[in-house]
Amino acid sequence: MDPTDIIFKYYPEDNELRRLLLHHSRQVAERALVVAGRHPGLGLDRQFLYEAAMLHDIGIFLTDAPGIHCHGSHPYLLHGRLGAELMRREGREDIARVCERHTGTGLTAEQIRRQGLPLPAGDYRPETLEEQVICYADKFYSKSHPERERTARQTAESLAKFGEESVAVFLKWEEKFG
Numbered sequence: 001m002d003p004t005d006i007i008f009k010y011y012p013e014d015n016e017l018r019r020l021l022l023h024h025s026r027q028v029a030e031r032a033l034v035v036a037g038r039h040p041g042l043g044l045d046r047q048f049l050y051e052a053a054m055l056h057d058i059g060i061f062l063t064d065a066p067g068i069h070c071h072g073s074h075p076y077l078l079h080g081r082l083g084a085e086l087m088r089r090e091g092r093e094d095i096a097r098v099c100e101r102h103t104g105t106g107l108t109a110e111q112i113r114r115q116g117l118p119l120p121a122g123d124y125r126p127e128t129l130e131e132q133v134i135c136y137a138d139k140f141y142s143k144s145h146p147e148r149e150r151t152a153r154q155t156a157e158s159l160a161k162f163g164e165e166s167v168a169v170f171l172k173w174e175e176k177f178g
Contacts, residue, residue, distance in 0.1 A: 001051055001092075003025075003050070003051045003054035003055050004022070004054070006055060006058065006090060007021065007022065007025075007054070007055070007058065010058060010061060010086065011061060015069070016069045017060070017061060017068070017069035017070060020068060020069060020143055020146060021057060021058075021060060021061075021143075023146050024057065024141055024143050024146060025053060025054045025055070025056070025057060026054070027140075027141045027146075027149070028053040028054075028056065028134065028137045028138045028141060029049070029050050029053035029054050029137075031137035031140060031141075032049040032050070032053045032133050032134050032137040033046060033049060033050060035133050035136070035137065035177045036049055036133070038177075039176075039177065042129055043129075044129060044130055044133060045130055048094065048130055049130055049133060049134065051095060052094070052095045052098040052130065052131075052134055053098075053134050053137065053138075055083070055087065055092075055095050055098075055099070056080075056083070056095075056098050056099055056102050056134055056138060057079060057080075057083065057099075057143075058083040058086055058087065058099065059078070059079040059080065059081070059082030059083025059084070059085070059086055059099060060076070060079045060083075060143075062074050062078075062079070062082045063075065063076040063078060063079045063082070064076065067144060068143045068144060075118050077103065077117060077118060077119065078118060078119065080099045080100045080101070080102055080103050080124070081099075081100050081119060081120070083096075083099035083100070084096035084097070084099040084100035086099075087099055097127075097128075097131060098126075098130070098131050098134050098135075100124055101124050101125060101126040101127070101131050101135065102126065102131075102134060102135045102138050103124065104159065104162045104166050105125075105126075105135060105139070105159065105162075105165075105166045105169035105170050105173075106123075106124055106125030106126050106135065106169070107119065107123075107124040107125065108123055108124075108125060109121050109122055109123055111163075112124075132173060132177075133177055135173075136170070136173040136174075136177050139155045139158075139159070139170060140155055152174045152178060155170060156170055156171060156174075
């Protein structure tokens with residue numbers, strides 16, 4: 001499967017949003033593949049890493065985030081869940097799981113309840129190594145500042161607003177994948 005075919009299906013116009021999505025997704029895919037190359041003992045599925053990294057943010061066009069050219073009607077926090085629905089329609093449950101599990105370092109049902117987040121109750125933490133690697137790789141790049149690449153320290157600091165648990169998960173991934 002060529003993930004750009006799916007991207008072009010949902011983003012048919014060559015515009016700022018499609019270019020931003022492709023740029024960000026390529027950044028995440030490249031970092032995920034570097035992790036796979038650096039750690040062959042993990043037995044990561046390189047083809048899946050590439051496909052899922054390219055499609056992890058497929059749902060952003062359905063959200064309302066004008067700063068990154070998204071003019072949909074849903075809160076941005078739902079982009080992963082919305083992308084998962086798109087991937088399920090494409091018959092890609094494996095990629096759907098990546099879409100809905102890459103927000104922060106993953107979200108628990110308790111975090112969703114406690115913070116009143118607009119997500120259905122559930123556990124949205126990455127489980128497989130590939131899910132974790134893509135979530136990890138994604139944290140180094142922002143669609144708001146596509147020209148920047150955060151350091152591990154900057155990434156950990158950016159996650160602090162989500163709580164110490166998120167920082168601890170990221171630092172564990174940094175030890176394992178960095």
